[in-house]
Amino acid sequence: MLTARPDSPHRPRPHPGRGPHRALPPALALPALALLVLVALRWSPLMDLDARIDLKLHMRAVADPGLTHVNRVLTDWAWDPWTMRALCALVVIWLLVRQRERALAAWIAATLLVAALVQQGLKAAVGRPRPVWPDPVDSAHYAAFPSGHAMTATVVCGLLLWLLRRYGASRAARRAAWTVALVSVLGVGLTRLWLGVHWPSDVVGGWLLGALTAAVSAAAYERWERPV
Numbered sequence: 001m002l003t004a005r006p007d008s009p010h011r012p013r014p015h016p017g018r019g020p021h022r023a024l025p026p027a028l029a030l031p032a033l034a035l036l037v038l039v040a041l042r043w044s045p046l047m048d049l050d051a052r053i054d055l056k057l058h059m060r061a062v063a064d065p066g067l068t069h070v071n072r073v074l075t076d077w078a079w080d081p082w083t084m085r086a087l088c089a090l091v092v093i094w095l096l097v098r099q100r101e102r103a104l105a106a107w108i109a110a111t112l113l114v115a116a117l118v119q120q121g122l123k124a125a126v127g128r129p130r131p132v133w134p135d136p137v138d139s140a141h142y143a144a145f146p147s148g149h150a151m152t153a154t155v156v157c158g159l160l161l162w163l164l165r166r167y168g169a170s171r172a173a174r175r176a177a178w179t180v181a182l183v184s185v186l187g188v189g190l191t192r193l194w195l196g197v198h199w200p201s202d203v204v205g206g207w208l209l210g211a212l213t214a215a216v217s218a219a220a221y222e223r224w225e226r227p228v
Contacts, residue, residue, distance in 0.1 A: 024215035079188035138195035147206035154210025157181035
């Protein structure tokens with residue numbers, strides 16, 4: 001249940017204490033940076049592993065058009081980056097209208113913008129080509145690393161999980177949200193691999209960078225809000 005603040009009939013009390021996201025940025029930064037460097041340098045063992053995994057998945061995607069169609073619907077509609085951003089936009093509106101949290105709403109919106117800029121900046125800087133198939137089952141634009149679908153889903157789900165904890169959602173609600181978030185984040189990454197439009201390290205990079213972005217945003221806002 002959400003608990004109302006004594007001075008407001010609408011706004012619930014943010015969850016007190018230091019959240020686990022405070023420790024996440026250092027833990028996520030090193031693997032994210034390491035993977036970025038390996039991809040940028042086209043490290044042969046990683047490139048070969050990516051190619052082997054993608055080839056096996058592509059062969060299965062070509063052989064199973066029904067499942068491939070399901071993956072295309074999921075990636076283009078349910079977990080599309082604009083779908084995820086629209087979900088976050090609704091939360092921003094809720095923060096503005098129901099909670100009167102203008103600063104927090106602006107912070108969430110700014111985080112999404114920064115995530116999109118970082119994503120596109122890295123794609124341009126790394127310039128990794130996408131997989132090319134003689135019999136493609138789908139297509140995608142821009143460079144491959146990092147996966148925009150995986151990164152956007154991770155950022156949005158991470159921010160929403162933080163907000164649920166911040167506003168004291170019940171344990172059952174948070175467990176349900178974690179389940180949906182994990183299915184969405186893992187699911188969108190798998191759809192990109194099944195459809196042959198990303199290498200596995202693109203998806204892992206999107207997950208790491210998305211989690212890092214959400215964790216840094218949450219920790220920075222709480223430090224700004226309650227400086228130690």
